[in-house]
Amino acid sequence: MELIVLWDIDHTLIENAGLSKEIYAAAFSSLAGRGPSEPARTEGRTDRLIMRDMFLREGLLVPDWSDIEATLARAGHDRLGDLRLRGTALPGVQEVLKAADARSGWLSSVLTGNIAANAHVKLSAFGLDALLDLAVGAYGADAELRPELVAVARERIQRLRGVPADVPVVLVGDTPRDVEAALGTGSGIVAVASGVHSPAELAAAGAHEILPDLSDTRRVLGILESFAGHAKRPRTSSDRPRTR
Structure with a gap:
């Protein structure tokens, strides 16, 4: 998948x-x-x-x-x-990035508001850069609005890695803007309440998979696997957000 x-x-x-x-x-x-x-x-x-x-x-x-x-x-x-x-990698991040990187058929990169140079600084400070394909990520210099970055990443991944255009995309992020970027581009979203936004705020933005952080590698991978190999089905008003 x-x-x-x-x-x-x-x-x-x-x-x-x-x-x-x-x-x-x-x-x-x-x-x-x-x-x-x-x-x-x-x-x-x-x-x-x-x-x-x-x-x-x-x-x-x-x-x-x-x-x-x-x-x-x-x-x-x-x-x-x-x-x-002064900073730190958040709980479970090393483990979940290693696990995602090891999955056959998965491509793991970044979608961030940071310019590429500063994204690399922040990731390399904690040895995370080697676990991500940063050449095909989307960065804060690429567009003004976060949803536009999804198309940037897709184009780079298709052009540089030969990944078909119909492969599902999942964003993992901590703000309502991450949620909005995913929903507005037909992407999946895993929201994490490890920043300043509460689970309730992330749910109000439209997130249906909400985690306190990325510390439970098995659970994170299980949610990601639910998006793999098929297009994400449209959500309906009857779907309820699930905090985990």
Whole structure:
């Protein structure tokens, strides 16, 4: 059975200990010549939207994206050591990524709002990068809206790995935006309440498979297997969310 699994990073695979907002603040300061008056608003948005919003809220012109991306990459690289000291891989993540990587016919990559350089920093800090096919992932520089990243990942996977276009896709993430991206693109969704959003919030967004975290490898794989080898059937109003 074939399956494409696309994992979110922050608060799904790792705890960044506030370093993401430090990266955004450092990039803003470098470009604006002063610090932001308030922290970046993240909540599952892409880096394109996060940085644009910071400049607009401060009443400043938004720099060219190429300048923003380069500055974000420098800020992320500079904090690799801090991330290793202050952050952590979340419970069960190493085990579940190893298990997914070992499954015949499965392709495991990322769908994240981070730019590719900072996604690699965050994953490599905890040795997770080798467990994912990062070349075919979708990143925060690829599109402004999260649902658009699903098509980006699908195209890369088909072009670079030869995976047929009809292979099911499942997103794994911790925010309502992950849920919305999945539902809006006909993808499966496994929601994890390991970030700031509660199971109730994830259910309200439309998630039907909700886990507290990824610590139970067998259960996670069992849910993923339910999506493998067939298109996900449409949900109806009679379906009830299940927290596990």
